[in-house]
Amino acid sequence: MSRPDSATDVFEAHRPRLARLACRMLGSLAEAEDVVQEAWLRWSRVDPAEIREPAAWLTRTTTRLALDLLKSARARRETYVGSWLPEPLITGPEADAETFADDLTLSLMTAMERLSPLERAAFLLHDVFEVGFDEVAATLERDPASVRQLASRARRHVQEARPRYAVAPEEGERIARAFFDASRSGDLTALGALLAEGATLRADGGGKVIAFHNPIHGARKLLRLFAGLNRKYGAEAYEMIRPMWIDGLPGYVSLERGRVLQTTALAIEDGRIVDIFITRNPDKLARVAALLDLSGREAAN
Structure with missing residues (x-):
């Protein structure tokens, strides 16, 4: 039926919140948009007189749709090539602030990937979106x-992954810039001063571009890794496009050898980098x- x-x-008043919920459930903006569109189609077919609380109805419908999609997505991720990371959401003046109106960092x-779909939904609805338990x-x-x-x-x-304190924007941006400069130049002394002893790197190439299939743990291994990359490619192979905040973490967008686009996000504690999240899968970028008008600069492989 036609809706007034x-x-x-x-629906439009609730759309930003529904999009945030679906995106946090699924880790994908594209899938979230599909869920919200399906919620709209279902909303368009109901009688308004039957809906006493539109916000509750829309939240319930969106959550159930996202749960159904998440269950099938989990099966696909079992055969995913390498590490799977959520689609990076970059913040800045160009981005929609509503998308990032929670404190869920990358x-x-x-960490939520370790939760069952029902655990994830319960946590997001109650702890993040403040929906009552009933x-x-x-x-x-x-x-x-x-x-x-x-x-x-x-x-x-999730609490195990929550930082003990928020990183000040200036500090985060300084460390991100220093990390790029040190890793690009192969300055192992500077790089070692930035990395926590137990630092971990995860890279998501999705089988579309070269990326490390398994997480790399420990500062010593990371120093050897970056030293090897510098010897192989040299400093000229890496270009920073712009510093960015990515899912609440300081980082940057860069190009490797002028072809491969990637985002790098850094989790920082006590002034040291504890996690490095690199996304290179072009489908996610x-x-x-x-957004950065780079469509002609990166390649898929």
């Missing part, structure tokens, strides 16, 4: 006690390339 403009206005998004229980079709347990288990896992 007021119904469209109601570190926490990665409504979460109705959404997940579980009793409130079970939902509380789901959220509690999820919270314990199309939005970054378009």
